[in-house]
Amino acid sequence: xxxxxxxxxxxxxxxxxxxxxxxxxxxxxxxxxxxxxxxxxxxxxxxxxxxxxxxxxxxxxxxxxxxxxxxxxxxxxxxxxxxxxxxxxxxxxxxxxxxxxxxxxxxxxxxxx
Amino acid sequence: xxxxxxxxxxxxxxxxxxxxxxxxxxxxxxxxxxxxxxxxxxxxxxxxxxxxxxxxxxxxxxxxxxxxxxxxxxxxxxxxxxxxxxxxxxxxxxxxxxxxxxxxxxxxxxxxx
Numbered sequence: 001x002x003x004x005x006x007x008x009x010x011x012x013x014x015x016x017x018x019x020x021x022x023x024x025x026x027x028x029x030x031x032x033x034x035x036x037x038x039x040x041x042x043x044x045x046x047x048x049x050x051x052x053x054x055x056x057x058x059x060x061x062x063x064x065x066x067x068x069x070x071x072x073x074x075x076x077x078x079x080x081x082x083x084x085x086x087x088x089x090x091x092x093x094x095x096x097x098x099x100x101x102x103x104x105x106x107x108x109x110x111x112x113x
Numbered sequence: 114x115x116x117x118x119x120x121x122x123x124x125x126x127x128x129x130x131x132x133x134x135x136x137x138x139x140x141x142x143x144x145x146x147x148x149x150x151x152x153x154x155x156x157x158x159x160x161x162x163x164x165x166x167x168x169x170x171x172x173x174x175x176x177x178x179x180x181x182x183x184x185x186x187x188x189x190x191x192x193x194x195x196x197x198x199x200x201x202x203x204x205x206x207x208x209x210x211x212x213x214x215x216x217x218x219x220x221x222x223x224x225x226x
Contacts, residue, residue, distance in 0.1 A: 074167045081204075
């Protein structure tokens, strides 16, 4: 398993730098199921998780939401029948911080559990 | 309170009709906070619900999800910090059935509780 998921999020200031393209490329190697998308000009990490039904998708949504609340770093989660789509980004810096990649790796781990 | 929220959803067949524009206008009078949007050519009912934080938005997401599972009719719910956006439509008929308006009215009631 990649070490990324073991890292803790650090407090993120509004003037913290977004990841560089080189950092992003390196981090994405540990997140093969995620893609970087642009939403309203803001880079975000996105992955769709598939489930057999609504209840399972809801349970996963709650596991991700509980993790988010623990870390004080909150994603957008789209809950649908058999599907939960998670997007991570850092509101304060309007882009991707290392924290987002850590949270994506931890989301993968929750899915594997 | 409108009577709409008291109605039960009926089982929906793939050949059930979508609401007519006239029916839609009448039903929307009972749902002043909802709008009809088109997503990939499919009419959907949409409302954004605001909360003070993530935990409250998550709790509401679960109340709506539990109601959906009870009725066997499932929306898309976008959970974000301080916000839950709910969309109702009927997959089988690629549009809006009376059931969707009933579920929207019941979602309003959950929010008021």
